[in-house]
Amino acid sequence: MVFEEALGTEHYEVGALLHTLAAVHSKKGQLEEAESTYRRALAIKENALGAAHPDLAATLNNLALIWHKSGRYELARPAYRRCLALIAAQTGEAEHPLRRACLHNLTKMLAAEAGRGDEVGGPPP
Numbered sequence: 001m002v003f004e005e006a007l008g009t010e011h012y013e014v015g016a017l018l019h020t021l022a023a024v025h026s027k028k029g030q031l032e033e034a035e036s037t038y039r040r041a042l043a044i045k046e047n048a049l050g051a052a053h054p055d056l057a058a059t060l061n062n063l064a065l066i067w068h069k070s071g072r073y074e075l076a077r078p079a080y081r082r083c084l085a086l087i088a089a090q091t092g093e094a095e096h097p098l099r100r101a102c103l104h105n106l107t108k109m110l111a112a113e114a115g116r117g118d119e120v121g122g123p124p125p
Helices: 002-007 012-027 031-049 056-069 073-091 097-113
Strands: none
Touching (some): 012 056, 031 056, 056 073, 056 097, 073 097
């Protein structure tokens, strides 16, 4: 990647670009590529910003969604919960669009785990 050569492999902007690239892989149904790219983006962002930075929440939510879609709930559950904790630390109990999306995704996953996947439908409100 050109940005890695210019900025270095551990620069925050490289992590942000990898997050976007992972989203493209995900939209195209390339879940393995999306997962590895989100993992790399998360590692770079954690290194650059620290493990408690709220910017990690979107990457965690999207990575959890990949695991959720592939039936790896044991990986998705803690990632969703960490995403929610990061958002809560930033906004308190205030409503946040990413909080709503993450809660929706977690709820759908828990329903699927319990065998009630059809009871929770549609996109987040």
